[in-house]
Amino acid sequence: MKNRETNQRSIILEELRKVTTHPTASDIYEMVKKVLPRVGLATVYRNLDFLEKKGEIIRLKFNFQKSRYDGNIEGHAHLVCKCCGKVTDIFDVADIKIKSEQLRNSGFKPTLEFIEIPGLCKKCNKIYR
């Protein structure tokens, strides 16, 4: 009786799965509009929220003003250049180790698959060397 499989919802997910970029809601809106010209932006937002809650997609936060979305839910991390904003996916982080007694004592359970690692990309690092 709940969670209906609408055309809009499946196409939004489908379009997001297609790309390896990390589009914003309006990017996705534009992508979906090519398939469903009458779709509304609010529908895109509502479905992105829905899909995130379901764990089908990931909402990224590296950009302050607008959210970005990732249709790839294979556990992976993001490298985010603080200088140029470039985002790189890293898939082989199964074994990130954090050595911190405070962390161990806190009882906090990290979800390292979705971590966003700030830093400087190769290009920007050269400039600032």
Add this chain to the structure above:
Amino acid sequence: MKNRETNQRSIILEELRKVTTHPTASDIYEMVKKVLPRVGLATVYRNLDFLEKKGEIIRLKFNFQKSRYDGNIEGHAHLVCKCCGKVTDIFDVADIKIKSEQLRNSGFKPTLEFIEIPGLCKKCNKIYR
């Protein structure tokens, strides 16, 4: 000739240094208003931006809608509970190790001091166990 040391700017920094919470811009606005009743919210925003660019404070991104700020620039990480939103400071992360060939090959230089680690806090982890 540039970067004047105004009363507003130093009080904003001073107030932010005092607390160990991670206040939003309006939280800081309220704090500063107690000292400078005629201060404007825009001034707070402009100075927070300024101070962040100068590296005097850190702008945190764990909250989607509004930015939070940290006056403690001693290298430390944040544990962010995805469930209840609780944020915990971790100071002994000098030796976070990330074992990733992709990362090594990418030439990306991580700034691990400012990393935000998602996960579940002790309390929420129990609930979801």
Add this chain to the structure above:
DNA sequence: CTCAGTGCAAACGATTTGCAGGGCC
């Protein structure tokens, strides 16, 4: 048939900006 989902437009809330006046250097 029912009600979750949609499209549209208006509302919202955090942040930014234009502008005239103020005060640091």
Add this chain to the structure above:
DNA sequence: GGCCCTGCAAATCGTTTGCACTGAG
């Protein structure tokens, strides 16, 4: 005295919401 900074108000922009309608189950 120059011009960076401020306070105020209005503007901006991403996101959310109210509402009547639609279509999936």
